[in-house]
Amino acid sequence: MPTGAALGRAGQKAKELSVWTAKPLPPGTSRHWVMMETELTESEAREVYTLDIWDDSGSRRVSIGHVAFP
Numbered sequence: 001m002p003t004g005a006a007l008g009r010a011g012q013k014a015k016e017l018s019v020w021t022a023k024p025l026p027p028g029t030s031r032h033w034v035m036m037e038t039e040l041t042e043s044e045a046r047e048v049y050t051l052d053i054w055d056d057s058g059s060r061r062v063s064i065g066h067v068a069f070p
Helices: none
Strands: 002-008 015-020 035-037 049-055 061-067
Touching: none
Parallel strands: none
Antiparallel strands: 002 015, 002 049, 015 035, 049 061
C-alpha cells in the first residue's frame, strides 16, 4: 500500500505529497489508481520532475521520471 510520495528535481529538495488509494495494490496488478496532491506555483508547474512513491517499510519504492504538468 503506498503511504508516501515526493516530487523532486535534481539538486532540489523534494516536495512531499499527500497520497490516497482506495485499497492495497494487489501483487501482479498492472493498473490501479493512486491519487496524490501537492501545490505548485505557476513557474514550478512548468518544470519536469521525478515522482517517488513508497510503502510503510520504505523497502518497496517506485520512481517515475519525466513527470510534467499540462
